[in-house]
Amino acid sequence: MLIKALIIDDERPARAELKKLLHDFPAIEIVGEAQNSKEAVEKINELDPDLIFLDIQMPGKNGFEMLSELVQTPKVIFTTAYDEYALKAFEVNALDYLQKPIESKRLEEAMRKLEQSQSSNKETRIDKNLLTDKDQFFVKDGEKCWFVKLADVRLFESAGNYAKVYFENQKPLILKSLNALEERLDERFFFRVNRKHIVNLKWIEKIEPYFNGGLLLELRDGEKVEVSRRQSVKFKEMMSL
Template identity: 35%
Template sequence: MKLSCLIVDDEPLARAGIKYLLSQQQQFEITAEADNGNDALRLAELHQPDIVFLDIQMPGLDGLSVFKQLTNKPAVIFCSAYAEYAVNAFELSAVDYLLKPFSPERFQQALLKACGKIIQRLNSNQPNDTAPEYVSRLTIRDPGRLRIVEVSDISWISSAGNYVDIHVYPQQKNYLLRDTMAAIEKKLDPAIFARIHRSSIVRKSDIVELRPGDKGDADVILKCGTVLTMSRRNRAALAELFGQLS
């Protein structure tokens, strides 16, 4: 799933620069552009973007006034040549404040902050405040880009040293995330995912076959054809499936 972006700046070259940097990362899409504050509000209401890149000094409403009137509460990154407005921007809970001209690396830092805020907001919208907060998206940092992976697309996860290897079934791809198996297991809903081995976590609904072994272990076959090993000590994770074999 891509994150939608609205770019607001009265300078065409500034908008083009942001568009170019975003084009280097496939997980973002530009839904609209505006060169003044009034159009920015109208387009924000129309498209409900995830991220807004917002200039300060523009015709009509200035950037700070636009921010105050936004109703959908997107992640806002200010892009301005004027440093004196930064304090006011952060007081309004801006994600970041980029001083023009900014480097691609600095832009990347701002994007990472925006993604973090979006994920935090999604996780805080659970209907039951007492329920565990399981993530719906993972942010993976690749060289020169940020990748958003929907948890609903994950088929299985394996250990890879200091990383976990996330296997996405719909696209037949895998992505490395710097995390531990224990930490990633806590982020996933146990009603959907099961830890079947110290080095494997699997989506239960992707299991198409179980082949019990002689020592309490089993081969777990997934719809993609992958065969994983379930250790005897993790057998309880799939107890309901083994019960159907009895």
């Protein structure tokens, strides 16, 4: 199975050198290139790559800022001449980090990691436009960055044009509205329980009757979320209650 890859780097020679090195890996299909963050976001949305090789330091928005604009994040291998970014890249759980000039041996190690990642995360998607609990996205909150698996997100909470993301002991804000998230999240995994919240169905521990015909959900972490009266009807049908 071919892995669709996009190379994002503002330097043409660097893109050409990486393409040359990737010729030794026939499973990688290079579907495009981008030389800045704006072009990268457009190409990612258009080409839907499985993997991106991403230079961190670019004119305008850097690689971390570019990732924070995406709703869904492909697998990422960072490529950069600046080793000071290495620790940060691994803090956000990137697939790998390659320092320029890229050595063929290090690229081979990265490809092995990619192969292991692919074999442990196979899924047949019904609709590629919808995000399931197998997908991940990038969160940047100040100096902190994470790749977050949607399976680990128990709750999204509306905060105007932003949404608060609840995972582990973190609650960072992302620049996406709850309505925009609802359009992209697969209802088999995520449900809009009221005007302010979307819940990960797999995190529900208890369901109780609540005021005025609604329901009260208790999540595995002990958090309680109300299901509105209107959404309770739909929720009961969906959950066969």
